[in-house]
Amino acid sequence: MKKLFKFFCFLFIIFVITIIGCFLYVKLSPKVTINSANNISLYDTNKTIYFKGNESKEWVDLDDISDYLIKSTIYTEDKNFYKHFGFDFLRIGKAILTNITSHSTNQGASTITQQYAKNLFLDFDKTWKRKWDEMWYTMRIEANYSKDEILEGYLNTINYGHGKYGIENASKFYFNKSSKDLDLAEASMLSGIPKAPSIYSPIINFENAKKRQLVVLNALVSNGIISSSEKDEAYSEELTITANSDKENLTSINYYIDAVMNELESIDSIPRNYSDYNGLKIYTNFNYDIQSSLEENVKNTFPDDSKIETSSVVMNPENGGIMALIGGKDYNNSTYNRAISSKRQVGSTMKPYLYYAALENGFTSSTAFTSEKTTFPLENGKTYSPVNYNDKYGNKAISMATAIAYSDNIYAVKTHMFLGYDALINVARRVGIKSKLESVPSLPLGTNEINIIEMAQGYAAFANEGYKVEGHFIEKIENGKGEVLYEYKKNKELVLNSSLVYILNNMLTATYDPLYVDYNYPTGIGLNGKLTHTYALKSGTTNGDNWNIGFNKKIVCAVWVGYDNNKELSKKDYKYAQNIWYKTVESYEKDMKDEDVWYEKPKNVVGMLVEPISGKPATESEKKQKLMYFLKGTEPKETDTTFDEITSNWKEKLFSLLLWCGII
Numbered sequence: 027m028k029k030l031f032k033f034f035c036f037l038f039i040i041f042v043i044t045i046i047g048c049f050l051y052v053k054l055s056p057k058v059t060i061n062s063a064n065n066i067s068l069y070d071t072n073k074t075i076y077f078k079g080n081e082s083k084e085w086v087d088l089d090d091i092s093d094y095l096i097k098s099t100i101y102t103e104d105k106n107f108y109k110h111f112g113f114d115f116l117r118i119g120k121a122i123l124t125n126i127t128s129h130s131t132n133q134g135a136s137t138i139t140q141q142y143a144k145n146l147f148l149d150f151d152k153t154w155k156r157k158w159d160e161m162w163y164t165m166r167i168e169a170n171y172s173k174d175e176i177l178e179g180y181l182n183t184i185n186y187g188h189g190k191y192g193i194e195n196a197s198k199f200y201f202n203k204s205s206k207d208l209d210l211a212e213a214s215m216l217s218g219i220p221k222a223p224s225i226y227s228p229i230i231n232f233e234n235a236k237k238r239q240l241v242v243l244n245a246l247v248s249n250g251i252i253s254s255s256e257k258d259e260a261y262s263e264e265l266t267i268t269a270n271s272d273k274e275n276l277t278s279i280n281y282y283i284d285a286v287m288n289e290l291e292s293i294d295s296i297p298r299n300y301s302d303y304n305g306l307k308i309y310t311n312f313n314y315d316i317q318s319s320l321e322e323n324v325k326n327t328f329p330d331d332s333k334i335e336t337s338s339v340v341m342n343p344e345n346g347g348i349m350a351l352i353g354g355k356d357y358n359n360s361t362y363n364r365a366i367s368s369k370r371q372v373g374s375t376m377k378p379y380l381y382y383a384a385l386e387n388g389f390t391s392s393t394a395f396t397s398e399k400t401t402f403p404l405e406n407g408k409t410y411s412p413v414n415y416n417d418k419y420g421n422k423a424i425s426m427a428t429a430i431a432y433s434d435n436i437y438a439v440k441t442h443m444f445l446g447y448d449a450l451i452n453v454a455r456r457v458g459i460k461s462k463l464e465s466v467p468s469l470p471l472g473t474n475e476i477n478i479i480e481m482a483q484g485y486a487a488f489a490n491e492g493y494k495v496e497g498h499f500i501e502k503i504e505n506g507k508g509e510v511l512y513e514y515k516k517n518k519e520l521v522l523n524s525s526l527v528y529i530l531n532n533m534l535t536a537t538y539d540p541l542y543v544d545y546n547y548p549t550g551i552g553l554n555g556k557l558t559h560t561y562a563l564k565s566g567t568t569n570g571d572n573w574n575i576g577f578n579k580k581i582v583c584a585v586w587v588g589y590d591n592n593k594e595l596s597k598k599d600y601k602y603a604q605n606i607w608y609k610t611v612e613s614y615e616k617d618m619k620d621e622d623v624w625y626e627k628p629k630n631v632v633g634m635l636v637e638p639i640s641g642k643p644a645t646e647s648e649k650k651q652k653l654m655y656f657l658k659g660t661e662p663k664e665t666d667t668t669f670d671e672i673t674s675n676w677k678e679k680l681f682s683l684l685l686w687c688g689i690i
Contacts, residue, residue: 048165065305068286070312071349077189077283081175088178090206091193094213099181101245102217104138107177112139112168120543129660140164142180186216187223187230188269188358189280200228202268210256211263214242228267229358236261269358276314278321281353285366286310286499295512296503305506310499311347316340319613320350323606328355332607334599335590337478338363338606339497340614341582343486345516346495348479362590369461369475370586373566374433376450376472378488378530379457381426383449384441385526391533391654392421392641394661395440396670397432402443402467410467412439416566418546423668427654431536431548433565438470440670457487458494472566481575482584488531488562489577491625492522525628529655534562538604541638541652543584550574552601553608559615560624565604569594578623583611627655634661642666 068077088096100107117251136144143163167176187194197205201212208216218238219226228235243257252260286308290296296306320338328334340350353363362368386395401411412435419436429437442450447465454463461468461476483497495518503512536542538550538557549565559578563581566573570592575584587603588595615623627633635644638652643664656662 036278041102049169066314067305067307068283069307069309070314071310071347073309074314075430076279076312076314077293082541084192084198085182086192086194086205088174088181090204091181092206092213094178094210094215095205095208096181097246098214098217098242100138100177101249101251102242103141103220104136105245105249106279107138108173110137112137114166128210135600137164138180139176141184142176143167145180145183154378162553183224185221187227188277188361189283199269200267202264208531209260209263210243210252211239211260211265214246214260215239215265218242224361228265229269230360246358254536260638265526276318276321277357278324278352278467279317280357280361281363281365282310282312282317282351284353284361284363285348285351286312286648288363288366289499291502292502293500293512306511307504307506307508308500308582309502309504311342311349311501312338312499313349316350316610316614320352320606320610323613324352327602327605333363333593334587334591334595335360336587336602336606337368338583338585338610339365339482340610341482341486341584342437343489343495343577343579343582345518346483346486346497347501348482348497348499364586365478369477370571371472371474371568372476372481372586373472373568373571373573374435374438374470375481375564375566375575376454376474377430377433377470378440378534378564379453379459379484379532380438380442380445380450381430382488382522382526382530383445383453384426386453386523387449389426390641390656390660390662391423391427391529392636392656392666394425394641394668395429395437396420396422396668397429397434397436400436400440400453402439404467405555410439412468412471420545420639422640424639425636427533427536427641427652428542428544428639430564431539431542433537433549433567435471439467442470443467444669453522454484456494457484458486458496472568476586478586481573482582485577485584486582486621487522487535487573488527489579489582490518491497491524492520492527495520495522509639514685525631525657526624528628528631529657531562531625532655534564535560537563537639539638539652541650544639548664552604556608556612556668558612559613559618559620562609567600571595572600572603576607576611579625580618580623581611581614583607585610630658631655632658632661636662 031102066077067075070076140160143160146163181193182194185191186193190196190199193205196201196216196219197208200216201208215228215235218235218241221238226232226235226238240261243252243261246252247254247257284358290308320340324336324338335355336352337354338350338352339348341348351365353365354360383519397414399411399413399419401409403409414435415433424434424437426437428434447469450469451463451465459476459480461474461480464475467475479497484498485493485496487493499512500512501514504508504510537548538553540551540554542548543551552562561576561578563574563576566575571586571588572595573584573586575582577583585603585607587599633653633655635651636642636654637644637648641654641662643662644651
């Protein structure tokens with residue numbers, strides 16, 4: 027027993043020495059600047075601030091915050107806050123025991139100081155190093171600041187949802203009043219949000235917010251702060267959520283801010299914690315006017331009761347800078363950012379990559395295949411039978427330009443199988459598509475899922491006449507002293523032939539050209555008369571997705587519409603993406619001349635009048651004549667044959683061609 031007693035005494039002495047050593051270490055360490063949490067300013071293309079973290083004037087003293095809010099926060103988050111030195115060991119032990127017995131990890135034990143320390147970092151990696159760093163920061167904060175200073179900083183920097191950091195910002199946003207004027211009902215509602223803003227925001231889910239409010243009120247009752255009758259009165263009080271938003275805080279701006287922060291976390295040269303740089307100045311590609319137009323168009327497009335969602339990206343094709351972004355229909359209802367976090371089937375917006383590959387392999391705007399119901403034999407002995415939208419077929423030869431205008435699936439699959447599956451994939455990879463692409467016959471019909479920023483980036487290579495650019499938000503980052511920590515390196519790489527891109531871009535104007543009205547209508551014919559500038563445009567449609575991606579020299583705009591649960595779209599749903607797209611691009615270019623946004627013809631490209639549907643040279647008696655473009659020497663002739671009509675039995679000939687190409 028004496029030996030055991032001496033052993034425990036030794037351990038106790040070591041423990042005490044360790045604690046004293048740690049205290050001396052953190053006391054002598056440089057003082058942590060705790061008000062640097064979320065100390066970030068975002069600048070737009072005009073170097074005007076559109077978002078501030080805690081640098082804003084909304085920082086308030088603890089004495090100017092409602093006592094109800096202070097008590098609600100303490101007794102919900104950390105009731106022993108004024109008694110511990112950063113760590114509540116009894117609570118930690120109880121949490122571990124609870125999690126073991128319940129076989130879960132739902133019970134947390136972080137103190138307010140620990141949460142504050144966590145907020146001093148740019149990201150929330152769940153690594154042992156991060157946990158170790160957070161522990162030391164917790165001790166350094168406790169060693170250098172009073173409890174009131176810690177609580178004041180915490181309340182002024184935590185996230186209350188919807189891009190609102192700090193209690194004063196949150197109070198004005200949710201209730202249109204200063205935090206000192208919050209009553210018990212309002213304070214208990216707000217103090218419940220930081221645990222999980224996307225779950226407990228009363229704007230996103232009022233029922234969840236009320237359940238969380240009750241947890242807060244019960245904590246106040248059990249700790250003798252309020253009576254049961256006060257709890258009942260506060261819980262039954264009818265709250266008016268104002269959700270105020272001013273010019274500097276368009277709701278959709280929060281999607282853009284989230285995207286910037288997501289990119290910021292991926293930049294290795296930026297210190298991981300806020301105290302290392304005394305604030306960050308982040309210069310982005312944000313354009314307020316475009317964002318405002320995009321948000322307005324989204325708001326005015328969808329019925330109020332619709333569950334349909336959207337994402338949109340507006341990019342500068344010259345450098346890949348993302349000027350505006352929408353991650354959902356309403357940030358107040360859903361903070362999930364579909365623009366940066368989701369992938370969807372892209373439908374026929376995949377076809378321009380295929381048709382560029384075709385031009386590269388000797389096809390022209392007039393190259394013809396027959397549009398008719400077709401069953402393709404496959405290598406595995408099976409067959410593939412694609413269909414056109416609305417089951418419409420010309421049952422005659424149509425040109426590539428016509429196939430683009432109608433988004434003809436038969437023409438696309440014939441081209442895809444004739445060229446070989448790798449041709450399309452190769453072009454997509456060259457322009458920046460990184461998502462998985464399957465070597466299957468249906469690939470040009472957009473059966474694979476791709477992120478909307480990837481698609482905008484891919485189309486930017488067409489918009490800037492052949493250069494690959496990288497979609498990005500941040501141009502430059504400076505610390506509080508003005509020192510440059512990061513600058514985006516422009517790396518434009520020529521990956522496409524500019525002459526072929528010019529030809530393709532002109533074919534993509536056929537999607538809204540009335541000269542292509544024949545047995546079918548161009549997919550964007552509803553835009554005829556609405557557009558005052560020239561754009562290349564392609565739509566894409568699947569059962570659950572609708573896309574519109576269009577561009578010229580000045581802008582690339584991609585819009586997706588669909589349901590989060592992949593519910594099938596109705597016919598009326600297919601008009602939404604097109605409406606958002608054309609109103610946004612037209613608003614952006616309203617003061618520009620068309621000759622400034624469209625392309626000059628390369629010297630090795632010639633124009634020729636053709637009959638639009640067949641692509642054959644137009645005769646004088648032809649009622650419809652369309653100026654199409656070709657590389658010199660590849661202009662169509664009247665005697666040109668259709669690929670699948672080279673022999674009387676074209677199917678056998680096509681099958682032979684596929685065998686010869688090694689596809690089957």
